[in-house]
Amino acid sequence: MREDFVLINVRPNGEAAKDVVVRDGRFADIVAHGSRAFDGMRVVDGEGLLLLPGLVDAHTHLDKTLLGMPWYRNDVGPELIDLIENERRMKRALGIDPQRQSAAQIERSVANGTTHIRTHVDIDTEYGLAGLEGVLASRERYRDIVDIEIVAFPQSGMLIRPGTVELMDRAMREGADVVGGLDPSGVDRDPKGHLDTVFALAERYGKPVDIHLHEPDSLGAFAIELIVERTKALGMANRVTVSHGFCLGMLADKPLARLGGMMAEAGVHLMTKGGAASPRPPVLDLTEMGVNIASGCDGVRDTWQPFGNADMLDRAAIVSQRNDFINDVHIELALRLCTYGGATMMAIDGYGLSAGCDASFVLVSAETPADAVASRPVRRTVYRKGVPVARDGALVAA
């Protein structure tokens, strides 16, 4: 039901009020509010609301959220491997259905203003491609309201679990968009072997790479060096992401500058969620070094931890607070991770608020972009390619 219209009196990224012509699902023209007549066009009153580009959740796990399920009382142990093994058990014990659960999170996400999602989906020898199949079904179901990119993610390890590489290969053939990886040393015990396999899959299918890297200080830094080397050797600039990169929050200034410089030069993106208890890759420093940074909700109420609401404005607040951002320009940077940074990482075509871009956006009841992050008002209206998809926390009926 796409219809051309003019959205009057909105403030793009907090600028002075504008009138925005939307034609064929794109921004056709953006002019000062009231400066032109729009005879015969349908007019939508933006009431002075803040206009932001659609929010980008560049890292989440749609296949295993517990959203909408009964409360899960957690008593998991403290190590990474405890969390991984507990989750694998609980998938069956709790009956976590990837299709149903991804649908629950997608609806929440879109209602919060997210128009683009990159989700990791577990691939392992116990559940095979069940996660992928469920999320593919949800992607199809919601294709008119949100864009979803799927990473084949070897959550339980790859080389240490024979049969996983073959499953990853099948996942790429069956619809995954990105090759995932996980702690090449810490989990797979073979950094060269792990990364060679990941990048070989990427080369075979011509797809990007996104690697979960929780490894600390020098061990993590070594993994990033190996990732940078492969990115350059394979000409994969801007198609490789290090997710989390906790090590970047544990290095002294000099090795950090060296590594940040290498990432920027090679075109390796960073995804940080700004977790309150994990080491903090310094967003401002790395941005100044030229690294493109995205952010994501990561796990939303799952067996790892019960927090999260699939709201990327909330995420911008978390990134701000973790980075001690109190000035508006810094909070705007944190928001940028959740918009343009994610769009750059995912190479989203036609992203933004300029003429020619897709009219995928969110209207927020806030004075400024930083206010939107600090207040996270419930009142939001979300459009995708010129069509309203959510309003005040609920999807617009199809």
Add this chain to the structure above:
Amino acid sequence: MREDFVLINVRPNGEAAKDVVVRDGRFADIVAHGSRAFDGMRVVDGEGLLLLPGLVDAHTHLDKTLLGMPWYRNDVGPELIDLIENERRMKRALGIDPQRQSAAQIERSVANGTTHIRTHVDIDTEYGLAGLEGVLASRERYRDIVDIEIVAFPQSGMLIRPGTVELMDRAMREGADVVGGLDPSGVDRDPKGHLDTVFALAERYGKPVDIHLHEPDSLGAFAIELIVERTKALGMANRVTVSHGFCLGMLADKPLARLGGMMAEAGVHLMTKGGAASPRPPVLDLTEMGVNIASGCDGVRDTWQPFGNADMLDRAAIVSQRNDFINDVHIELALRLCTYGGATMMAIDGYGLSAGCDASFVLVSAETPADAVASRPVRRTVYRKGVPVARDGALVAA
């Protein structure tokens, strides 16, 4: 308009459903749901909601929130002194009225389920007692819906600003309940002098002490030692609080255990807000050492930083995440800081959910206490001493 009633089908702290008799503003009787008839009593249906004791915000700054004011675009410098001086300037430039602003935050707080607040109020030579007077007026206005305790707080320094001690003294005579202090070395440059003055005021007026301590590692630890010494010498066990105590998040295990043991033995409370970018006093370790810990919202949208919503369930989530609490028992501990921990620190009479306690409580639409923290549902009903004061985010009309 206090009326006796029975609140049926509620789950105290997540236990099995109970019926709760409220008489003369107190819990008179608590029995298994449906186990008794209540002939002739007014019945209020609790619909299986979670029953928590009223939330306790044990550390905030009611006098200087910007809630409800136009967005303040912040470009303050990075040092503590920048923040203090910027705020002193902005109070006048922005017209921050302590009475109006405290009212705005109080209403938000109560709507969120807070029944007890300890607020620090700036005392300095530029604004004198204006902050105290404004908050005293609000305290009087809202006396029927919330209990407020006021700390006379020398935000701009005490010994370094001649005339401040005299103002602190006047503040204690004019209605402040607690003597505040601030970074004895870092700001006042004289730890012995600062603490002697603070404790002398406390002795003179027979009031508790609450000291903001941002000082790092050994410097902060030294201040805590001095505070412990004075607490013991003056017989002030359980009447002294170290607020923030960042140093406790920066010590190695051994000095931490030593200092925690000293605090527990002397009865010195800790208030931690679990700030994402500040060093983290380890809540679990310190609890196990026997330290009583409270929490608070601290500044809510002020010139220091724009975040915060005066919600102590939000605060419990922040404390949980900062402490990497993912198990239910740990999240329940974080919530305990925001309930019983604060009540112990403030020595609130009749606090809790047992028979005989004040019927000051909040009903939350959540399955378990940890769910309340993870989900922070908007649907809440708040009672103070048996009288409903807020519902679904708004005050009940008087």
